[in-house]
Amino acid sequence: MVDLKNLIEITKKIVSREDVRYVVGYKKGTYGFQIMPAFAYTPEDAEDFIYSPVCSKNLAVYTILEEKLPLKRGEEEDKRKIGVVVKGCDSRAIVQIIQEKGLKREDLVLIGIPCKGVIEPKKIEKMFPNQTDLIDVIENDNSEYIINIGGKTHKVPKNELLSDVCKSCEFPNPPLYDVLLGEEVEITEIEEFSKIDELDEKHTEDKWEYWKRHFERCIRCYACREACPLCYCKECMADTLNPQWIRRSVNLSENAAWNIMRAYHLAGRCVSCGECERVCPVNIPLMELNKKIERDVKKMFDYTSGLDEEEKPLFGMFKPDDPEDFIL
Amino acid sequence: MEEFEPNIIGFLCNWCSYAGADLAGTSRIQYPPNVKIIKVMCSGRVNPMYVVNALQQGADGVLIGGCHPGDCHYSRGNYLARRRIAVMKRLLEYIGIEPERVRMTWVSAAEGRKFAEVVEEITKDIKKIGPMKKIRRENIW
Amino acid sequence: MENLVLSKEKLPEMLTEIASKYALFGPIEENGVTSFKHISNSQEINLDYLRSRISPKDLIFQQTETLFTFSKGKEVKVNTPQIDEAKRVIFGIRSCDARGYSILDPVFEGKREGDYKDPFYTKKRNRSTLIGLSCNKPEVNCFCTSFDDSPASMKNVDILFTDIGEKYFIDIVTEKGKELIENLGNLFSKASEEDGEVRERVEQDAINAITRHMNTEGVVEKLEKMFNHELWQKTAMRCIGCGICTYLCPTCHCFDMQDEATLKEGARIRVWDSCMYPEYTMHASGHNPRPARMNRVRNRVYHKFSYFPKNDKIFACTGCGRCIDYCPVNIDIIDVIAKVKEAKI
Known part of the structure; x- marks a missing residue:
């Protein structure tokens, strides 16, 4: 369990430093189980910070998302550091960005949180629908969530609400941090991301039927891209006009091309935080694609993303004995 | 009924595979005319988006040809391509696009015979599975 | 206009009847996502929804619309596509979404004489008859009452269905709606005074169930x-x-x-x-x-x-x-x- 007082204390200390601009963390949302990212510019702002199992959002995205307004004459760019509260996967995302030279380590202050898994917002909102008042969720030592609603206490087994990606998480502890809150989590059991095998064994046509159904539904809002901490290209290949790789019209062909390329561009980079699937407004199981690639990459090249910032990117290196059984 | 003649796009590297295809031609080796060749400087130049885009725009199959490992003119381009295409192939297969449609081969400048054999094989394979319809642009407005 | 009721058992029959005469659109659930789609079989429809995930604006203002096609060559031919001429019935639209259409109207149909009318929007809009469905249980983020609307508002629909238990209470709002009802034969029966009271109560309950409000004054x-x-x-x-x-x-x-x-x-x-x-x-x-x-x-x-x-x-x-x-x-x-x-x- 993360000690809230400790979190706030540490955040305050970091925000007070002269070389830190702000710290990104979580605070309570506007209703129900909602949580929103919070930005602390001053120690007072840090008072609102919380951490609970519903804090599923990957805050690493804010390290690459900031858009600065054009500078006025005589104004100087604020080059101070940004502080971020990171869970295991968030920290891995940052390691990965640093590895790709998208960020500099010295521009960041990382508050690491050993993560016991997060609650899938869709699941908890289904279990307790229509909650207007803000609700606290606490995890106890017996792998249960304690949820207080209108004076009534509900105990829910952890497994029922835990995010699917968290069930198969191998790295709950942040690999990179400046301060670590609480003790490292021990990994007890890891469930295989079983959906992949199920589909993998099916016939080609059945696989296509499955994905066709999902791709047809895509509305191309690009929330998957924007929520992903690793989709930080200045100009996405989906937005380029010359050449226009993917047309803007929404139909099966273009939707499939978009979803294939989104997943492919995360090969050897995806850190399995599950944000893309979480934000998708039309419930496309995007993590199945990401996990599939992750598994292939592990098997073929023995490569895991986001663990070592000195490692070279997957597609930027090779081994002479890479598998080539598919080559004619 | 007319037999299905597949459209196959071949991305061949300038230094080996393209020269290999050239040799097949100058040696007058007979092979199917289904492969339309696009010369690239190196197989490492083949952006995986090319593969998806070719399949969208009417190709029934895509062939990527590079130098044998160790022979790359740019020393490592073909190794990099090998990794990329390996992942791409598996992803497409997972989505339900037949693995036969995306192929990769090493053909040196001296292997005119091998090039002809490769083309023969993939043309035969793709004829068997039929035209690509799944992610092809319909261009119906 | 006189109010009618339709017993719930007869709903599939009514939908089949509509589908045979009009292009019928309604809410369909697919993988947990409800959206409005063309319906050929009344079994597909899912009325067990509150608010479709994708708003029905895409029936009239499509996400992808072809404005014209052209050919290449010495003589360029430009063709405007045929706009779907079929008469449409949109069944099960919520009052908030129906209100969405009336907000879009001035944008695409113009406000004054001589304003440009978008033919794609206008044609589809004019050919559509909206059958609204009142919400009985609004969700946590519903706040239509903040805009002088109600979960059972009749302002922007042609016909309004309200679930009053065993049957639907039917308000016929416009001439277009009347025409549709007359076209469907005698599936309906007259509403009793009691039915009307239940309808009012259902609406009031729904209004009371809305917890969030937006104060737009000033x-x-x-x-x-x-x-x-x-x-x-x-x-x-x-x-x-x-x-x-x-x-x-x-x-x-x-x-x-x-x-x-x-x-x-x-x-x-x-x-x-x-x-x-x-x-x-x-x-x-x-x-x-x-x-x-x-x-x-x-x-x-x-x-x-x-x-x-x-x-x-x-x-x-x-x-x-x-x-x-x-x-x-x-x-x-x-x-x-x-x-x-x-x-x-």
């Missing part, structure tokens, strides 16, 4: 003075710039035009666009007048709560709550407007 005037307020920067800091709020919104109507072509022919198409993307305002020169998310978030709020009411005397928000529900970072429009009201200037 917002237009307040926003006038708030363009450079720090609230926008604060709110936009957490915006990730996706298009969920705009694509799911029943009143967002921005679009982009693109030419798509092969070597022989091509088409100009119209696709939805979102003011949340930086490309939306990007100039060819590379200059972007809305360079940061702050400008874009502000623009969305201003469009709905300042520019639109100033031009058309109506807020471009129906209180459907989709943008609140599906925003990944909890940018809550009710909260934003509340903050606008509180803000010191």
Whole structure:
């Protein structure tokens, strides 16, 4: 369990430093189980910070998302550091960005949180629908969530609400941090991301039927891209006009091309935080694609993303004995 | 009924595979005319988006040809391509696009015979599975 | 007009009847996502929904629309496509979404004599008969009552169905609706006074069940003075710039035009666009007048709560709550407007 007082204390200390601009963390949302990212510019702002199992959002995205307004004459760019509260996967995302030279380590202050898994917002909102008042969720030592609603206490087994990606998480502890809150989590059991095998064994046509159904539904809002901490290209290949790789019209062909390329561009980079699937407004199981690639990459090249910032990117290196059984 | 003649796009590297295809031609080796060749400087130049885009725009199959490992003119381009295409192939297969449609081969400048054999094989394979319809642009407005 | 009732058992029969005479659209659930689709079989319809995930605006203002096609060569031929002429019935639309159509009307149909009328929108709109379905149990983020509307509002539909237990109570609102009902034969029976009372009670219960409210009083005037307020920067800091709020919104109507072509022919198409993307305002020169998310978030709020009411005397928000529900970072429009009201200037 993360000690809230400790979190706030540490955040305050970091925000007070002269070389830190702000710290990104979580605070309570506007209703129900909602949580929103919070930005602390001053120690007072840090008072609102919380951490609970519903804090599923990957805050690493804010390290690459900031858009600065054009500078006025005589104004100087604020080059101070940004502080971020990171869970295991968030920290891995940052390691990965640093590895790709998208960020500099010295521009960041990382508050690491050993993560016991997060609650899938869709699941908890289904279990307790229509909650207007803000609700606290606490995890106890017996792998249960304690949820207080209108004076009534509900105990829910952890497994029922835990995010699917968290069930198969191998790295709950942040690999990179400046301060670590609480003790490292021990990994007890890891469930295989079983959906992949199920589909993998099916016939080609059945696989296509499955994905066709999902791709047809895509509305191309690009929330998957924007929520992903690793989709930080200045100009996405989906937005380029010359050449226009993917047309803007929404139909099966273009939707499939978009979803294939989104997943492919995360090969050897995806850190399995599950944000893309979480934000998708039309419930496309995007993590199945990401996990599939992750598994292939592990098997073929023995490569895991986001663990070592000195490692070279997957597609930027090779081994002479890479598998080539598919080559004619 | 007319037999299905597949459209196959071949991305061949300038230094080996393209020269290999050239040799097949100058040696007058007979092979199917289904492969339309696009010369690239190196197989490492083949952006995986090319593969998806070719399949969208009417190709029934895509062939990527590079130098044998160790022979790359740019020393490592073909190794990099090998990794990329390996992942791409598996992803497409997972989505339900037949693995036969995306192929990769090493053909040196001296292997005119091998090039002809490769083309023969993939043309035969793709004829068997039929035209690509799944992610092809319909261009119906 | 006299009110009718329809027993629930007869609903499939009615839908089949409609489907045989009109193009019928209704809510269909697919993998947990409800959206309005063409229906050929009454079994497909899912009335067990509250608010479709994708708003039915896409039935009339399609996400992808071909404006014209052209051919290449010495003589270029330009063809305008046939617009779907079939008479449509949209069944099961909620009052908030029906209100969305009436907000879109001045945009696409023009306000004054001589204004350009978008043929694609206008034709589909005029040929559609809307059968509304009252909400009995509003969701947590529903706030239609804040815009003088109600879960069983008859303002923007042609016919309104209200679930009163064993049967549907039917309000026939317009001539178009009357025509449709007359076309369907004698499936219906007369409503008793008691049925009418139940309907009123159901509506009142639904209104009472709405917990969240937006106070829009004076917002237009307040926003006038708030363009450079720090609230926008604060709110936009957490915006990730996706298009969920705009694509799911029943009143967002921005679009982009693109030419798509092969070597022989091509088409100009119209696709939805979102003011949340930086490309939306990007100039060819590379200059972007809305360079940061702050400008874009502000623009969305201003469009709905300042520019639109100033031009058309109506807020471009129906209180459907989709943008609140599906925003990944909890940018809550009710909260934003509340903050606008509180803000010191």
